[in-house]
Amino acid sequence: MELSALFKLSYGLFIAGTEFEGKKNACVINTAAQATAEPARMIVTMLKSDYTASLIEKKGSLTISVMSLKTPMTLIQDFGMRSGRDCDKFENYPFCTDAFGNPYLTDTMTAVMSLRVENTIDLETHLLFVCMVEDAGNLSDEKPMTYADYRILKSGGSVGESVKEEAAEAPKKYVCTVCHYEYDGDVPFEELPDDYVCPICGVGKDMFEAV
Ligand SMILES: Cc1cc2nc3c(=O)[nH]c(=O)nc-3n(C[C@H](O)[C@H](O)[C@H](O)COP(=O)(O)O)c2cc1C
Known part of the structure; x- marks a missing residue:
């Protein structure tokens, strides 16, 4: 899925x-x-x-x-x-x-x-x-x-056509599929330990989706 x-x-x-x-x-x-x-x-x-x-x-x-x-x-x-x-x-x-x-x-x-x-x-x-x-x-x-809009603004963009194109090329973001928290730590998401949990709702790393 x-x-x-x-x-x-x-x-x-x-x-x-x-x-x-x-x-x-x-x-x-x-x-x-x-x-x-x-x-x-x-x-x-x-x-x-x-x-x-x-x-x-x-x-x-x-x-x-x-x-x-x-x-x-x-x-x-x-x-x-x-x-x-x-x-x-x-x-x-x-x-x-x-x-x-x-x-x-x-x-x-x-x-x-x-x-x-x-x-x-x-x-x-x-x-x-x-x-x-x-x-x-x-x-x-x-x-x-x-x-x-929020996802674009959060990654430093502004909302408008040109910025939407720019955002489409931006690196992948990892978002918790339960509470929608977007990982924004300094360590790349792929390199986080297996026991990393969402700081908002506590689910495991496997519940994050690359978007
Ligand atoms: C962009 C964004 C979207 C969120 N969407 C939801 C949501 O739809 N449902 C939900 O229960 N929590 C959602 N949350 C998480 C809650 O806002 C968060 O857990 C909050 O800290 C709860 O605060 P409280 O314990 O004072 O109620 C969202 C958080 C963010 C940043």
Whole structure:
């Protein structure tokens, strides 16, 4: 099976945010999508090991904010590569709260949805939240960032036709097929020891795919 084929599915990049018993937290996800239009429903899939997922499960509601192309890589690192168990991710970022008291970032996000969880489906490694869209709003006119844009921007490119060609010639990247962490260490991926594990979700080297 060519798992890299899955990277041709188009995704956006989002921040899932929630607040439970005074603890607010959020993390980066790419697995949010609209499921039905009337009434508006969305599905959101998250790793069980994400602190945000455990808070959403208890709270029963969340925000999804849509990153724009203006979103800096530092924000994606702060919300997607460390856990709110160990820090207050909102410390240096302006945010608002929705009617459920769940936080969402305001700067560089282009839209926000306020979701109420209707059903939670256990997918072994992940939880799938089926949600009603209770509210939604535009935050700016900036274009949404896709996951493909993120990969180009992360490797130092800018998003545009000429840069896409340049990125196509760039050396292979290794991406975790479980949580989408992109290896960016100094040691070439091929030379990492066999017991190397993904720093985000803990799966082994064999779960990385060259893209
Ligand atoms: C680009 C990118 C995409 C990600 N996509 C997802 C995703 O779709 N689902 C998920 O559960 N985690 C995803 N993650 C990983 C979480 O954001 C990460 O594990 C985060 O540290 C969890 O923080 P928390 O423990 O505070 O919830 C992604 C991370 C990055 C950088």
